[in-house]
Structures are given as C-alpha cells and as structure tokens.
Amino acid sequence: VVTVFEQLKAEGYLEGRRGAGTFVSERIPDDLQPRIEIKTTASIAARSVTPFAARPPRAFRVNEPALDHFPMDLWARIGSRRLHRASRLLLASGDPQGYRPLREAIAAHVATSRGVRCEADQVVVLSGTQQALDLLARIVLKPGDAVWMENPGYPGAFEAFRKAGARLVPVSVDGRGLNPADGARRDSRARLIYTTPAHQFPLGMALPLDRRLELLDSARRMKALVIEDDYDSEFRYRGRPLPALQGLDSGDTVVFLGSFNKALFPSLRIGYAVLPPNLVESFVELRFHVDRYTPQLDQAILCDFITEGHFTRHLRRMRALYESRLCALTEAAKRRLDGVISIPDIAAGLQTTAIFSKRTDTARVERASSILGLETLGLHRFCLERIGTSGLMLGFAAIDEAEIRRGVNALAQVFETLDRRRPT
Amino acid sequence: VVTVFEQLKAEGYLEGRRGAGTFVSERIPDDLQPRIEIKTTASIAARSVTPFAARPPRAFRVNEPALDHFPMDLWARIGSRRLHRASRLLLASGDPQGYRPLREAIAAHVATSRGVRCEADQVVVLSGTQQALDLLARIVLKPGDAVWMENPGYPGAFEAFRKAGARLVPVSVDGRGLNPADGARRDSRARLIYTTPAHQFPLGMALPLDRRLELLDSARRMKALVIEDDYDSEFRYRGRPLPALQGLDSGDTVVFLGSFNKALFPSLRIGYAVLPPNLVESFVELRFHVDRYTPQLDQAILCDFITEGHFTRHLRRMRALYESRLCALTEAAKRRLDGVISIPDIAAGLQTTAIFSKRTDTARVERASSILGLETLGLHRFCLERIGTSGLMLGFAAIDEAEIRRGVNALAQVFETLDRRRPT
Numbered sequence: 134v135v136t137v138f139e140q141l142k143a144e145g146y147l148e149g150r151r152g153a154g155t156f157v158s159e160r161i162p163d164d165l166q167p168r169i170e171i172k173t174t175a176s177i178a179a180r181s182v183t184p185f186a187a188r189p190p191r192a193f194r195v196n197e198p199a200l201d202h203f204p205m206d207l208w209a210r211i212g213s214r215r216l217h218r219a220s221r222l223l224l225a226s227g228d229p230q231g232y233r234p235l236r237e238a239i240a241a242h243v244a245t246s247r248g249v250r251c252e253a254d255q256v257v258v259l260s261g262t263q264q265a266l267d268l269l270a271r272i273v274l275k276p277g278d279a280v281w282m283e284n285p286g287y288p289g290a291f292e293a294f295r296k297a298g299a300r301l302v303p304v305s306v307d308g309r310g311l312n313p314a315d316g317a318r319r320d321s322r323a324r325l326i327y328t329t330p331a332h333q334f335p336l337g338m339a340l341p342l343d344r345r346l347e348l349l350d351s352a353r354r355m356k357a358l359v360i361e362d363d364y365d366s367e368f369r370y371r372g373r374p375l376p377a378l379q380g381l382d383s384g385d386t387v388v389f390l391g392s393f394n395k396a397l398f399p400s401l402r403i404g405y406a407v408l409p410p411n412l413v414e415s416f417v418e419l420r421f422h423v424d425r426y427t428p429q430l431d432q433a434i435l436c437d438f439i440t441e442g443h444f445t446r447h448l449r450r451m452r453a454l455y456e457s458r459l460c461a462l463t464e465a466a467k468r469r470l471d472g473v474i475s476i477p478d479i480a481a482g483l484q485t486t487a488i489f490s491k492r493t494d495t496a497r498v499e500r501a502s503s504i505l506g507l508e509t510l511g512l513h514r515f516c517l518e519r520i521g522t523s524g525l526m527l528g529f530a531a532i533d534e535a536e537i538r539r540g541v542n543a544l545a546q547v548f549e550t551l552d553r554r555r556p557t
Numbered sequence: 558v559v560t561v562f563e564q565l566k567a568e569g570y571l572e573g574r575r576g577a578g579t580f581v582s583e584r585i586p587d588d589l590q591p592r593i594e595i596k597t598t599a600s601i602a603a604r605s606v607t608p609f610a611a612r613p614p615r616a617f618r619v620n621e622p623a624l625d626h627f628p629m630d631l632w633a634r635i636g637s638r639r640l641h642r643a644s645r646l647l648l649a650s651g652d653p654q655g656y657r658p659l660r661e662a663i664a665a666h667v668a669t670s671r672g673v674r675c676e677a678d679q680v681v682v683l684s685g686t687q688q689a690l691d692l693l694a695r696i697v698l699k700p701g702d703a704v705w706m707e708n709p710g711y712p713g714a715f716e717a718f719r720k721a722g723a724r725l726v727p728v729s730v731d732g733r734g735l736n737p738a739d740g741a742r743r744d745s746r747a748r749l750i751y752t753t754p755a756h757q758f759p760l761g762m763a764l765p766l767d768r769r770l771e772l773l774d775s776a777r778r779m780k781a782l783v784i785e786d787d788y789d790s791e792f793r794y795r796g797r798p799l800p801a802l803q804g805l806d807s808g809d810t811v812v813f814l815g816s817f818n819k820a821l822f823p824s825l826r827i828g829y830a831v832l833p834p835n836l837v838e839s840f841v842e843l844r845f846h847v848d849r850y851t852p853q854l855d856q857a858i859l860c861d862f863i864t865e866g867h868f869t870r871h872l873r874r875m876r877a878l879y880e881s882r883l884c885a886l887t888e889a890a891k892r893r894l895d896g897v898i899s900i901p902d903i904a905a906g907l908q909t910t911a912i913f914s915k916r917t918d919t920a921r922v923e924r925a926s927s928i929l930g931l932e933t934l935g936l937h938r939f940c941l942e943r944i945g946t947s948g949l950m951l952g953f954a955a956i957d958e959a960e961i962r963r964g965v966n967a968l969a970q971v972f973e974t975l976d977r978r979r980p981t
Contacts, residue, residue, distance in 0.1 A: 196650075197649065200645045201645060205648070208640065209643070217630070224824055224825075225621065226621070227823075261848065263846070263847070264847065264848040267846065271720075289846070296695075296846060399648065399649055400650065400852060400854065401648075402851070402852040423688065423691045423847075424826075428684075429824035430824065430825075431854075
C-alpha cells in the first residue's frame with residue numbers, strides 16, 4: 134500500500150501536505166478524451182526527422198527533454214562512484230540480455246508504474262526503442278508481411294519495418310486513437326501491429342480501454358504480435374494513466390517497449406523491451422549477433438540511479454516543469470493564435486500538436502518559421518497517407534517560457550505573412 | 558619524426574634508455590612467417606562461441622584482456638571529470654557517425670599506428686566489430702551473394718553474413734594466411750571478402766605483402782568489397798607490423814575495422830569502421846535507423862583517454878605483460894606437452910593455437926579439460942569446412958603465469974588420460 138501511495142505521489146496524482154496528510158491532487162479530471170478528428174485520404178511520403186541536436190534548443194524542438202534541468206552533478210557523483218569501484222565483472226563481456234540488477238530494477242519499475250506483468254527474465258536492455266524495433270522486425274517479419282501502423286505515426290517504426298521488407302498498412306487514428314475496425318477493413322492478416330497507446334505519436338491521445346481490448350482481440354484473431362511503444366508515458370500532467378496494454382494480455386501477444394533516453398537524456402542510449410517468454414531466446418540471440426550488449430558501466434550507473442530513488446524524483450520534477458511550460462504555450466497560443474491554430478486539451482508529453490484552423494500549406498509554414506529561427510515540423514511528416522487535418526508538432530519541454538512566448542509570437546507573424554500573400 | 562619515434566617506442570620496436578638514447582629493441586626477427594600447414598577437407602559446422610564471462614578467467618580463456626591490469630582508477634578519474642563537466646551538447650542527441658573529436662582521434666591513431674589513409678569524415682564510431690559486420694552485410698549483400706571467408710575464420714563474421722542470406726565460400730588459410738588463388742578457384746564472383754590480415758583469426762599469422770597485393774587485385778577484378786578486420790593488431794611482441802591493407806588501396810576497395818573492446822575492456826562497447834568515402838552516407842543512414850548512435854559520454858571519456866596519451870601507454874604496458882605470459886605458456890608447454898601439442902612461433906595476440914601432434918578427438922579434449930577446470934575451445938569451432946589439422950585455441954592474456962602453468966599441467970593430464978583410454 135505504501136508503495137502504491139508513493140508511486141501515486143511520485144506521478145503527481147496524490148499530494149502530500151506537510152503535517153496534514155495525503156490528498157488527491159486537485160487537477161484530476163474524469164475525462165481524458167482528446168478532441169481531434171483525423172481522417173485519412175491520399176498518400177504522401179513520410180520523411181525522416183533529423184534528430185541531430187548540436188544547437189541549443191529553440192522553439193519548438195520536439196523529442197528533447199529539459200537538459201539544463203537534468204541533475205548532472207548527481208549523475209556524475211553516482212557515475213564516479215561506480216567507475217571507482219568497478220569490479221572485473223563489470224569490465225568483462227556482459228550478458229547480451231542486459232545487466233541483471235538493471236533488468237530487475239526495470240521489471241519492478243514497469244510493474245509499479247505501468248501495470249506491466251513480467252519477470253526480469255523477460256526484460257532485454259537495449260540502446261533504445263529504435264533498436265528494439267529493428268530487432269523485432271528482423272525476427273518477426275518476412276518480406277511482404279503486413280504491419281498495421283498508426284497513421285499519422287512514428288517514422289522510426291516506418292523505417293524499421295520497411296527495412297525488413299514489410300508492407301505498411303496505414304490504420305486511421307481518430308479522436309480516440311488507433312481504430313482497430315479500420316485496420317481490420319484494410320488488412321485482416323497483419324503479422325504485426327505497432328501502437329503508442331499511452332500517448333499516441335504524434336497526436337497525443339491515450340487509447341481508451343474498449344479500444345485496447347478490441348485491439349488485443351484483433352491481434353489474437355490474426356495471430357499478430359503487438360508492439361506497444363510506451364512512448365512518453367512518464368509525462369502525464371493530469372488524469373489517471375491507463376495501465377499498459379501488456380498487462381491486459383494473457384501472455385504472448387504484446388511486446389512492451391520503454392526508454393530512458395527522453396526521461397533522462399538522449400545520449401544515454403538505454404531502453405528496454407519486455408518480451409513474451411517465447412520470444413526471449415531468439416531475440417537475445419539476434420541481439421548478440423547484431424551488437425553483443427549494452428555498455429555495462431552505463432547500465433550499472435542507471436541501475437543505481439533508479440534503485441536509489443533518483444529516477445522517480447527526477448520524473449516528478451520534470452512533470453511539474455513540463456506542465457508549466459505546456460501551460461505557457463497554451464496560454465500564449467490562445468492570446469496570439471486564436472482562430473489560427475488550436476491546441477488539443479491533452480496534458481501529456483514533451484510536445485503537442487497544433488492543428489491549423491484553415492487549410493494551409495504546411496511546408497510553407499515550416500520554411501517561413503525556419504527563417505524566424507523556429508524549429509517546426511509539419512504533421513504531414515508523420516503520415517503514411519494524407520490525413521484530414523494539417524498542423525505542426527510543437528515541442529515545449531526543452532525550452533523555457535520566454536522562448537515559448539517568443540516562438541508563439543514568431544509563429545503568429547508567420548501566419549500573418551502567409552495570410553497577406555494568399556492570392557484568393 | 559618525433560611522432561614516428563614515439564610510436565615505434567610505444568609499440569616496443571624501439572627502446573629508450575635513460576641518459577643513453579634510443580635503440581632498436583633486441584628482439585626483432587627478420588621473419589614472421591608462421592609454420593602451420595592447414596588443409597581444407599570435408600565440411601563441419603562452425604558453432605558459436607559464448608562470450609559471457611561472468612566467472613573469473615581460468616586457463617585458457619580467449620578474447621579477454623588482463624582486466625585486473627586495466628588502469629581503472631585513471632579511467633574513473635577521467636570519467637568523473639567528463640561527467641562533472643558534461644555540456645548540454647554531450648547529453649543531447651548525438652551524431653550517428655560518432656562524436657567528432659573521437660573520430661579525429663581515431664583517424665590520427667590509425668594513420669600513425671596502422672598506416673590507414675583516411676579523414677575523420679570516413680570514420681564511424683560503433684559498438685564494435687560485430688555491429689560493423691552486421692551493418693555492412695545489410696548494405697552490401699543480397700541473398701545468395703558469395704562471400705570469401707577465411708577457413709578457419711571468425712564465427713561472428715560467419716553469423717553476420719549468414720543473417721544477410723549470403724553464401725559463405727570457405728577460402729583456405731595456409732602457412733602464409735588467406736590464399737587468394739584458392740578463393741578464385743572456388744568462386745570468382747564474390748561480392749565481399751572478409752579477412753584478418755594483421756593476425757589471422759584464429760591461426761595468428763600475418764598476411765605477407767605479396768598476398769595482400771594479390772588479394773586487393775582479386776577484389777578489384779571481382780568488384781568485391783574487402784572487409785579488413787584489424788583484429789588484435791595492437792598486440793605484436795616482435796617483428797615489424799605490416800601496415801594495413803587499407804593503406805595499400807587506392808580508395809574504394811577496403812573497409813578497415815578496429816575496436817577498443819579488447820585493447821581496453823570488453824564492456825566498453827566502442828569500435829569503429831573506416832569506410833571508403835562512397836559508402837559513408839548509406840552506412841550512417843542504416844546505422845541511424847538501426848540504433849541511432851553510440852553513448853556520447855562514453856565516447857568523450859575514451860576520446861580524453863586517447864588524446865592524453867593513456868591509450869598508447871596502456872597498450873605498451875599490456876604488450877610487455879602479454880609477451881611474458883605467452884612466454885610462460887610456450888615454456889610450460891615445451892616442458893609438459895612436448896610431442897603432444899606444438900605452439901606456432903607467432904609472438905602476437907591475446908591467444909595462440911596449440912596444434913595436436915596426433916589426430917585427436919577435439920570435442921573429447923574440450924570435455925575432459927572442462928572437468929579439470931579449464932576453458933578450452935577446439936579449432937573445429939572456427940571451421941566452415943574441415944581442415945587438415947586439429948588443435949585448441951589457448952588464451953594467455955587474461956590469466957597470470959601461475960594459472961598458465963596450472964593449465965598446462967592440467968592439459969598434460971587430459972592427454973595422458975585420453976592416451977591411456979585409446980583402444981589401439
């Protein structure tokens with residue numbers, strides 16, 4: 134009970150007031166349903182998104198946490214202690230499945246915070262989600278196999294499955310996330326389903342329980358494997374998080390993927406897969422042939438960081454920070470961009486979508502933004518097939534409130550300029 | 558000139574005597590030709606070699622350096638300094654090609670010590686040789702493509718090319734290494750040639766200059782790419798090292814692979830490829846889709862370790878240590894195993910072969926050795942096709958001289974027992 138209370142506190146659902154007790158946080162709404170309507174139409178190419186972040190972040194960089202708030206001194210202290218006391222074992226060849234104490238810490242973390250049901254023997258430590266996708270594609274897919282993909286969806290997954298020769302089946306994402314009925318209409322013999330149920334990439338909504346059950350049911354009927362990419366589930370600013378799809382399954386249908394690269398820092402390069410027991414052996418064997426194992430000293434440092442409670446504390450602090458940044462973005466957008474874009478009411482993640490009120494040439498918006506020193510990405514970059522709305526992804530986690538306001542002002546300027554130039 | 562002198566000193570070819578000057582080391586022979594004759598016959602399967610080294614090393618563990626002699630305090634001090642001063646840039650998403658200062662340090666190192674001709678723009682930082690092989694196989698090979706493989710050879714390469722659907726062509730290794738004429742007889746349309754010219758894996762000889770030129774010539778004629786795995790070239794205890802095959806080539810034929818995982822410690826997981834300029838883009842693109850990039854803090858620590866001169870000093874110390882361990886092994890074997898096994902006169906590497914004088918069931922030797930607490934690997938594990946000799950690989954780098962002598966005594970006991978049981 135204490136663990137559950139601590140976890141709920143850590144995640145911001147409960148608040149402890151000194152000398153008074155524990156209270157349910159004031160900002161928990163009953164309904165998390167997002168309100169965007171997305172329809173699929175003709176096909177446009179999904180371009181890859183460059184992640185090379187050599188420059189300091191500007192509005193509205195996506196996929197980057199607030200690195201200047203990362204407790205580097207603490208990490209360095211733990212790292213230094215681990216390096217100075219490193220045993221021969223930590224320097225020698227490691228377990229391709231991952232450093233055992235880290236696998237145990239991960240299994241405990243995902244059980245408590247995500248409702249994942251697993252043993253440490255099902256956990257494989259990897260360099261991140263991308264490596265998991267590449268390895269799973271190579272194990273599961275044969276050329277020509279169909280894969281259900283969320284549309285819009287995650288280009289890293291498109292690439293991984295395309296490299297394995299798969300046929301990507303775009304499945305529409307409506308206001309309630311991935312629609313399994315649309316998937317069944319388009320291809321009822323998929324071998325794999327890729328989904329981001331905690332926080333749809335890029336639209337942000339959580340997949341409701343009935344859709345989750347429907348998705349698992351479709352998967353079992355097709356004998357498809359479901360890859361649950363638990364993307365950004367750590368960052369939810371109000372509402373109850375739904376436990377993982379993996380925890381709803383009887384055992385063999387779902388692979389659960391998580392990563393520390395955005396919750397801590399991108400260049401860490403540690404993520405993990407929680408596999409059905411029957412997949413572990415072939416997955417670890419391929420991993421060994423592909424790149425052996427994850428650097429062990431890094432795994433040991435991360436393990437200490439988690440087991441000493443720093444990971445949970447860091448997430449809690451980042452949640453508060455990102456929530457206030459999202460709030461700054463929403464308010465500035467309401468003031469300066471009302472009637473031009475709308476930001477869905479999804480209090481989660483490191484970024485949000487901004488949906489254009491009028492049909493707009495997204496590539497022109499991107500170009501004009503770039504001239505004003507903005508980093509923007511059009512939603513069209515995440516589409517396998519054209520969707521009924523256009524808009525941008527706006528990252529808010531990596532930049533402070535002043536930069537957020539500058540960015541919104543610049544974006545307003547972009548739309549004013551484009552509007553003036555519009556011939557009709 | 559000073560650099561070259563320093564390098565030759567670092568590699569043990571010159572000796573500095575305080576107050577007296579620099580002298581050529583006393584133990585440089587004119588001829589490095591090894592004396593083993595290997596002939597290929599019927600085919601036997603190459604089994605994979607498990608690298609999981611959780612237990613302390615025993616005689617005769619292969620592929621493990623002397624971890625108790627690694628300057629961990631120094632590494633920890635450098636690591637701690639890097640972590641405490643880590644910039645935002647080091648925490649953010651990195652360059653899939655590798656941390657630029659490390660690529661420059663590697664380019665300088667391979668130019669000076671290995672005669673490799675390259676710019677930092679041709680260097681890609683990876684987790685090790687295995688990742689390079691997997692990526693190259695995926696870029697270069699189509700199912701059914703022929704690959705020349707040294708026989709006996711490196712099972713990690715067999716696996717990487719098999720996973721890409723390649724047809725492995727065993728090319729015989731005689732007393733002078735890989736024989737290109739045998740390759741041409743077996744398949745004159747190979748797409749790829751894999752070779753370990755500095756120190757043939759597992760037999761240990763260096764490929765002489767005429768064979769190197771012949772090999773490059775064959776590759777150009779077939780329009781094949783050559784993968785030069787510069788395996789264990791750092792550890793040569795006498796004789797001149799031949800410069801890399803890559804440096805003999807005009808530009809587009811050779812990929813040069815190196816690794817820090819055995820020169821420093823296995824769980825570091827940093828190696829590199831030096832690519833022909835025309836391969837860099839597609840290689841880095843695939844690498845990005847497969848696992849993004851190598852952890853940046855680790856790259857920065859390694860970079861400091863190299864540029865501050867510690868890497869060269871560590872190699873020099875390890876060379877002296879391993880040479881004395883090899884010497885202990887050779888002498889003990891002469892005393893206790895004369896007429897039973899012979900150890901070729903190759904003063905290099907972390908391990909040596911021990912060739913059986915009489916035809917012996919290698920699997921029985923492995924089993925009996927294991928009962929006596931030895932770790933031995935039969936040469937048959939490295940064969941694509943049966944070869945004319947049988948023997949073991951004996952690692953000597955990871956264990957001290959007492960353990961080497963215990964191991965030789967135990968091995969003598971193994972052969973005495975097997976001899977007594979022999980029915981004929």
